[in-house]
Amino acid sequence: MRAVITGGAGFLGSHLCDYLIARDWEVLCIDNLVTGAELNVSRLLANARFRLVQHDVTRYIEVSGPVDYVLHFASPASPVDYLKLPIQTLKVGALGTHNTLGLALAKKAKYLLASTSECYGDPEVSPQPETYWGHVNPIGPRGVYDEAKRFAEAMTMAYHRAHGVDTRIVRIFNTYGPRMRLNDGRALPNFVHQALTGQPITVYGDGRQTRSFCYVSDLIEGIHRLMQSNEHGPTNIGNPQEITILEFAKRIRTLTGSTVPIVFKPLPQDDPRQRCPDISKARRILNWEPKVNLEEGLQLTLDFFRQQVAAGNRAG
Ligand code: UDP
Numbered sequence: 001m002r003a004v005i006t007g008g009a010g011f012l013g014s015h016l017c018d019y020l021i022a023r024d025w026e027v028l029c030i031d032n033l034v035t036g037a038e039l040n041v042s043r044l045l046a047n048a049r050f051r052l053v054q055h056d057v058t059r060y061i062e063v064s065g066p067v068d069y070v071l072h073f074a075s076p077a078s079p080v081d082y083l084k085l086p087i088q089t090l091k092v093g094a095l096g097t098h099n100t101l102g103l104a105l106a107k108k109a110k111y112l113l114a115s116t117s118e119c120y121g122d123p124e125v126s127p128q129p130e131t132y133w134g135h136v137n138p139i140g141p142r143g144v145y146d147e148a149k150r151f152a153e154a155m156t157m158a159y160h161r162a163h164g165v166d167t168r169i170v171r172i173f174n175t176y177g178p179r180m181r182l183n184d185g186r187a188l189p190n191f192v193h194q195a196l197t198g199q200p201i202t203v204y205g206d207g208r209q210t211r212s213f214c215y216v217s218d219l220i221e222g223i224h225r226l227m228q229s230n231e232h233g234p235t236n237i238g239n240p241q242e243i244t245i246l247e248f249a250k251r252i253r254t255l256t257g258s259t260v261p262i263v264f265k266p267l268p269q270d271d272p273r274q275r276c277p278d279i280s281k282a283r284r285i286l287n288w289e290p291k292v293n294l295e296e297g298l299q300l301t302l303d304f305f306r307q308q309v310a311a312g313n314r315a316g
Contacts, residue, residue, distance in 0.1 A: 003025055004027075069109055071227075079145075082142075093151060111159070217292060
């Protein structure tokens with residue numbers, strides 16, 4: 001089996017590359033390395049079944065030979081990144097999705113779109129089932145990501161209905177684990193970095209907003225099961241263990257053994273007040289649910305971040 005993974009040098013994309021290479025797939029990883037990094041796939045480069053091509057998928061994608069699966073994971077995904085890269089984010093969700101669907105059509109390949117819980121915006125329903133249409137501000141700062149992904153879902157369904165492409169859509173909720181960038185601006189890397197370097201932990205707003213954090217290995221397992229299923233409608237994959245951001249900050253502080261203060265900063269515009277996946281569909285059709293609890297997952301992630309901080313200290 002041969003897969004094309006866009007964004008394959010990013011956090012989730014690189015874990016997916018590892019997973020498929022370990023299962024004897026051939027993987028062509030396409031990434032423009034804007035938020036991804038070659039280091040994430042460096043261990044795979046020596047493998048004859050793996051290839052990394054630096055390319056921006058908003059431009060025509062040329063792939064020779066057969067392709068069995070196209071997995072479109074390319075996009076900035078941290079709010080800080082997509083606020084810095086608003087037009088690139090819209091383009092990769094729109095033009096990148098069009099190009100990757102075109103590739104799947106031409107190669108008669110199956111297709112999986114990495115979509116997001118941001119499709120639900122600032123949800124008025126919790127937990128969020130796939131049937132909820134969402135509550136998104138299209139012209140707010142987060143709209144560049146939310147609307148790009150909503151367009152991407154619409155385009156994916158259009159290729160499925162009009163061209164018969166065998167498509168899947170995964171709505172990914174907050175995920176964490178090794179290879180997140182320490183400086184990507186998201187809550188987990190920020191809190192861990194702050195705790196490990198003796199800086200105050202910055203909680204935005206009053207910290208009562210909630211998120212539900214899924215460990216990366218659980219997420220990849222869910223995606224693999226979705227790839228093998230015949231489900232075309234969007235499917236939530238995430239961990240339904242919901243936690244307030246203030247509590248999350250405290251857990252990270254305790255786990256790192258740090259005593260830094262927690263300081264409150266302004267809440268970014270349109271920051272969702274609550275987020276929790278309803279995973280009954282994934283449980284039912286994929287027989288999937290997360291296995292790694294927050295304590296275990298944070299411990300594994302912390303080991304990775306400790307090495308990163310130590311490497312940064314050595315370099316700096
Ligand atoms: N957040 C925070 N402090 C930070 C970074 C993020 O309090 O240093 C909050 C952010 O406002 C949001 C939550 O943590 O309510 C999760 O943010 P993240 O950027 O990780 O991802 P999101 O779920 O918003 O896409």
